[in-house]
Amino acid sequence: MSVITIERRILEKNDEIARQNRARLAEHGVLALNLVSSPGSGKTSLIERTLEQLNEKLRVAVIEGDVHTSLDAERIAGYRVPVVQIVTQGGCHLEAQLVREAMANLDLSGVDLLIIENVGNLVCPANYDLGEAMKIVIISTTEGEDKPLKYPAMFRNAAVLVINKIDLLPYLNCTLDVLKRNALQINPVLKVFETSCTTGTGISEWCAWLEAITRQKSAAIESQGHGR
Amino acid sequence: MHEMSIARDLLEVIERYAPTNGSARVKVVRLRIGELAGVVPESLRFCFQVASEGTVAQGAELVIETVPLVGRCRACGADFHVEGYVFICPQCSSPRVELISGDELEVVELEVEQEGCP
Numbered sequence: 001m002s003v004i005t006i007e008r009r010i011l012e013k014n015d016e017i018a019r020q021n022r023a024r025l026a027e028h029g030v031l032a033l034n035l036v037s038s039p040g041s042g043k044t045s046l047i048e049r050t051l052e053q054l055n056e057k058l059r060v061a062v063i064e065g066d067v068h069t070s071l072d073a074e075r076i077a078g079y080r081v082p083v084v085q086i087v088t089q090g091g092c093h094l095e096a097q098l099v100r101e102a103m104a105n106l107d108l109s110g111v112d113l114l115i116i117e118n119v120g121n122l123v124c125p126a127n128y129d130l131g132e133a134m135k136i137v138i139i140s141t142t143e144g145e146d147k148p149l150k151y152p153a154m155f156r157n158a159a160v161l162v163i164n165k166i167d168l169l170p171y172l173n174c175t176l177d178v179l180k181r182n183a184l185q186i187n188p189v190l191k192v193f194e195t196s197c198t199t200g201t202g203i204s205e206w207c208a209w210l211e212a213i214t215r216q217k218s219a220a221i222e223s224q225g226h227g228r
Numbered sequence: 229m230h231e232m233s234i235a236r237d238l239l240e241v242i243e244r245y246a247p248t249n250g251s252a253r254v255k256v257v258r259l260r261i262g263e264l265a266g267v268v269p270e271s272l273r274f275c276f277q278v279a280s281e282g283t284v285a286q287g288a289e290l291v292i293e294t295v296p297l298v299g300r301c302r303a304c305g306a307d308f309h310v311e312g313y314v315f316i317c318p319q320c321s322s323p324r325v326e327l328i329s330g331d332e333l334e335v336v337e338l339e340v341e342q343e344g345c346p
Binding site: 003004005006010011013014091124127151152153184185186187189 | 230233237241245246247255259265266312313314315324333334338339340341
């Protein structure tokens with residue numbers, strides 16, 4: 001019996017492709033966001049509200065992940081932005097390779113902001129780097145205030161928390177402060193937005209922040225002497 | 229069921245590093261998996277058993293070391309086990325806590341047997 005020392009990350013191949021994706025996005029000055037949440041928390045609706053406000057100001061593209069259908073991409077296509085659908089055929093999360101293939105179908109030189117909508121799942125997407133600048137976790141008030149405690153890795157790995165469906169709070173046993181406290185004890189630096197995609201509450205604040213960080217990213221690329 | 233895709237990725241790593249001669253068999257795979265990695269060992273073993281059929285690692289035993297979730301306080305420097313995923317320093321209550329360990333998903337080593345020479 002011989003022993004072979006490996007000391008490698010199990011996901012090293014995914015991580016390597018994610019690094020390549022990140023380099024490619026940086027080269028074109030694209031800010032990429034990985035939107036993660038449970039099914040039905042409002043990821044697609046948030047993208048729709050975002051496009052309504054930012055489509056005139058930024059060049060946005062969308063990659064849609066879905067297990068079986070292209071329904072979400074069809075919704076987004078109505079906003080006349082470049083959209084690529086990834087159907088995972090049963091796979092419960094997106095992987096870097098799938099995003100690389102999707103990116104090959106986009107002209108990144110004409111994109112400022114790339115929104116990647118992951119498969120609805122609070123467990124698996126936490127492990128898979130896609131090459132994004134940050135993960136945005138969305139939770140809806142109907143899911144209950146305990147979700148951050150049940151899925152800590154996702155909340156730890158995200159940079160931003162969007163609490164959606166806040167218009168439903170009066171009808172629910174969900175206390176916003178407790179939900180936020182639960183998320184912030186796992187990740188005290190989470191930036192939190194409170195939104196309702198139905199009434200539009202909080203969407204302007206979210207979009208203003210998104211526009212600002214996208215412009216910062218583009219400015220940083222230009223100041224690095226892009227096109228020297 | 230991300231244990232299945234992790235098992236598939238694990239197998240790829242094994243096949244990359246295991247000896248390529250036909251008689252070698254991987255008997256034991258040692259892994260380090262962090263508390264925060266969200267992997268259920270029993271589920272990973274089951275998926276690996278299925279995924280490894282017909283490969284150099286068919287029937288190999290997965291020995292999994294669970295790595296504790298340890299944080300370090302950036303304010304007072306204390307290292308502590310993160311209980312209940314509360315990333316707040318138990319000594320000085322600072323929320324500026326960095327992760328020291330607990331998100332690992334690593335293959336440490338393989339034990340390989342050449343058939344015919346135990």
